[in-house]
Amino acid sequence: MVLKTFSLKSDGDSVEPLLRIKNLSVGYKTHEGVTKVLDNVNMYVYRGEKVGLIGESGAGKTTLLNTILRILPPNARVFRGEIVFNGVDLLRAKKNVLDDIRRSRIGIIFQDPMSALNPFFKVRDQLYDALRYSKFLDKNKKVDEKVLKETSLKMLKEVALPDAERVLDSFPFQLSGGMRQRVCIALALTRANDLLLADEPTTNLDVTIQEQILNLLRDLVNKRKLAVILVTHALGMLKGFVDRIYVIYAGQIVEVANTNKLFSNPQHPYTRFLLESAPRLTGEWRAKELPERIINYINPPKGCRFSVRCPYATDRCKTEKPQMIEISSGHFARCWLLRKV
Amino acid sequence: MDIILSTKNLKKYFETKYGLVRAVDGISFNVIYGETFALVGESGSGKSTTGHMIVGIYEPTSGKIYFKGQDISVPASKRPRFLRREIQIVFQDPASSLNPSMYIKDIVGMPMRVHGIVRDEGELKEKVMELLEEVDLPPEYYMYKKPRELGGGELQAVAIARALSTNPKLIILDEPTSALDVITQTKIIRLLTRLQQKQNLTYIFITHDLAVVRNFATRVAVMYLGKIVEVAPVNELFLRPQHPYTMMLLSSVPVISDEEEKIKPRKVRSVGEIPSAISPPPGCRFHTRCPFAMDICKTQEPELRLIDKAKQHWVACHLVQMK
Numbered sequence: 001m002v003l004k005t006f007s008l009k010s011d012g013d014s015v016e017p018l019l020r021i022k023n024l025s026v027g028y029k030t031h032e033g034v035t036k037v038l039d040n041v042n043m044y045v046y047r048g049e050k051v052g053l054i055g056e057s058g059a060g061k062t063t064l065l066n067t068i069l070r071i072l073p074p075n076a077r078v079f080r081g082e083i084v085f086n087g088v089d090l091l092r093a094k095k096n097v098l099d100d101i102r103r104s105r106i107g108i109i110f111q112d113p114m115s116a117l118n119p120f121f122k123v124r125d126q127l128y129d130a131l132r133y134s135k136f137l138d139k140n141k142k143v144d145e146k147v148l149k150e151t152s153l154k155m156l157k158e159v160a161l162p163d164a165e166r167v168l169d170s171f172p173f174q175l176s177g178g179m180r181q182r183v184c185i186a187l188a189l190t191r192a193n194d195l196l197l198a199d200e201p202t203t204n205l206d207v208t209i210q211e212q213i214l215n216l217l218r219d220l221v222n223k224r225k226l227a228v229i230l231v232t233h234a235l236g237m238l239k240g241f242v243d244r245i246y247v248i249y250a251g252q253i254v255e256v257a258n259t260n261k262l263f264s265n266p267q268h269p270y271t272r273f274l275l276e277s278a279p280r281l282t283g284e285w286r287a288k289e290l291p292e293r294i295i296n297y298i299n300p301p302k303g304c305r306f307s308v309r310c311p312y313a314t315d316r317c318k319t320e321k322p323q324m325i326e327i328s329s330g331h332f333a334r335c336w337l338l339r340k341v
Numbered sequence: 342m343d344i345i346l347s348t349k350n351l352k353k354y355f356e357t358k359y360g361l362v363r364a365v366d367g368i369s370f371n372v373i374y375g376e377t378f379a380l381v382g383e384s385g386s387g388k389s390t391t392g393h394m395i396v397g398i399y400e401p402t403s404g405k406i407y408f409k410g411q412d413i414s415v416p417a418s419k420r421p422r423f424l425r426r427e428i429q430i431v432f433q434d435p436a437s438s439l440n441p442s443m444y445i446k447d448i449v450g451m452p453m454r455v456h457g458i459v460r461d462e463g464e465l466k467e468k469v470m471e472l473l474e475e476v477d478l479p480p481e482y483y484m485y486k487k488p489r490e491l492g493g494g495e496l497q498a499v500a501i502a503r504a505l506s507t508n509p510k511l512i513i514l515d516e517p518t519s520a521l522d523v524i525t526q527t528k529i530i531r532l533l534t535r536l537q538q539k540q541n542l543t544y545i546f547i548t549h550d551l552a553v554v555r556n557f558a559t560r561v562a563v564m565y566l567g568k569i570v571e572v573a574p575v576n577e578l579f580l581r582p583q584h585p586y587t588m589m590l591l592s593s594v595p596v597i598s599d600e601e602e603k604i605k606p607r608k609v610r611s612v613g614e615i616p617s618a619i620s621p622p623p624g625c626r627f628h629t630r631c632p633f634a635m636d637i638c639k640t641q642e643p644e645l646r647l648i649d650k651a652k653q654h655w656v657a658c659h660l661v662q663m664k
Contacts, residue, residue: 208611236595277523279552
């Protein structure tokens with residue numbers, strides 16, 4: 001499956017990707033001024049392809065996902081760009097078209113399952129609602145309590161929840177973090193027929209549970225042939241899960257490569273720092289130190305946004321924005337240093 | 342090897358409306374001068390509760406804590422002042438452990454005021470500047486900032502400066518880098534290592550991040566549901582883990598290189614979740630999730646026993662002890 005999408009891509013974009021984000025710039029209106037968070041983001045996801053998006057907190061990862069589903073807060077501003085999903089521009093789509101896509105094509109899993117579930121309703125009510133309004137059930141058949149219950153139990157079993165009957169009858173607070181996240185995955189699966197967005201789905205969980213949830217997600221996604229965008233700040237999670245990785249720094253995509261290439265041959269200084277910073281189980285830690293900077297999104301650096309922290313930055317980096325250059329087939333990075341070589 | 346802190350059969354139970362929560366249920370360990378002793382385990386294993394009892398946030402239900410040979414099994418308010426100065430804590434989330442309406446100068450200076458370490462404002466300011474310098478925050482820039490103006494790593498550095506202000510001997514680090522991303526985490530761990538060498542500090546490092554433990558700790562105690570299941574020096578634990586739970590933890594760590602994959606122990610697939618501490622399983626508490634559980638595990642609780650004297654490797658597991 002993976003190989004196929006790659007080969008299709010190389011023979012001249014003959015197949016339209018499932019999702020194509022073009023020159024997207026998004027910001028927020030605040031008391032201090034208008035922030036410019038996402039800066040000219042380009043991204044594509046093919047059918048059945050698993051894509052990772054990695055970056056620090058505050059890099060704009062969640063903003064990007066929320067823009068795809070158009071669930072941004074009211075103070076957000078989309079300055080320009082387009083998001084084409086299945087031939088529809090989501091940023092300009094009518095409400096009924098958009099609702100349809102949210103109901104039956106794209107599902108999302110949020111970082112914190114406790115705040116993603118309504119604390120006042122039992123899992124039963126939340127799942128039933130999702131099922132009623134999604135196109136998961138056959139429209140022609142009458143949807144009654146029995147069908148809903150059967151389907152819900154099936155879904156909960158699919159996400160490997162033992163004792164599904166009891167879970168159905170529980171409020172979110174009565175479940176553990178791992179169980180809640182499984183419920184959220186079940187909810188997302190009722191909608192995700194094409195694309196699943198996962199926003200740091202395991203950040204709040206223990207390593208043991210993290211592994212369980214990742215394995216579950218991998219199985220489900222492969223079984224249903226879904227395309228995935230997995231957002232995280234933990235590198236280890238992406239290895240063995242996604243086909244391709246986008247590295248985002250301060251709202252700019254700085255590097256794109258397929259997973260093996262990114263780990264074996266990172267090009268952008270920021271990607272290298274990310275890889276070196278990860279503490280290793282072998283006990284060697286090659287980490288270098290970087291100065292910490294809160295990104296000022298109201299007046300972002302004119303040139304490369306990483307230039308304020310980059311130890312190799314030159315005057316040109318600070319004033320002129322580098323363009324993406326192709327390092328090898330499908331491997332792109334945005335850095336002046338790479339251009340010189 | 343001098344022992345700075347030891348616990349003897351330490352327990353902490355909490356009364357809730359659902360029943361008695363046995364958060365920490367009889368643990369004993371020694372911490373040696375100048376080392377970094379890591380407490381690892383899933384959430385709900387009792388590692389934070391242990392740390393909080395040592396600083397004196399909670400009073401132990403039973404059992405003893407000795408600090409430099411002196412019994413300190415009482416809450417901080419009942420401890421002598423000089424002892425309170427000597428044990429400090431750095432919390433997980435600096436954004437909520439620092440007062441948002443205070444200047445950094447006052448946050449770092451507060452413990453020195455409380456303990457009467459400084460005579461006047463001038464001396465306080467001088468000390469604060471020294472401390473900020475120590476944690477790599479240029480004082481002239483940071484003194485009159487408020488927490489919201491700083492990033493996560495800078496805030497954690499402030500929290501460390503505050504902990505250092507009373508000149509402690511022992512610092513409890515309660516998941517100090519869990520809320521930070523990898524690059525910032527590196528900085529904080531580097532800083533802690535440097536301070537430890539310079540000031541001869543002892544750390545109790547509470548975390549669930551095993552990759553950091555490998556790079557930072559000297560000895561590790563693995564906790565499960567209020568009990569210690571394995572204690573060993575860090576290399577020994579990572580290269581020859583004995584308890585199935587330790588193996589499960591280690592084999593669940595997502596890694597990024599092949600060399601790391603190689604040193605992982607034989608795969609113990611993670612199943613189920615940590616049971617409720619209100620009604621812990623009888624026998625070995627881990628038997629409900631253990632792939633190797635035998636009949637004896639379900640009825641008889643294994644004791645923490647020394648399996649390798651030279652390496653000081655302790656394990657509480659019937660399977661290991663039978664070998």
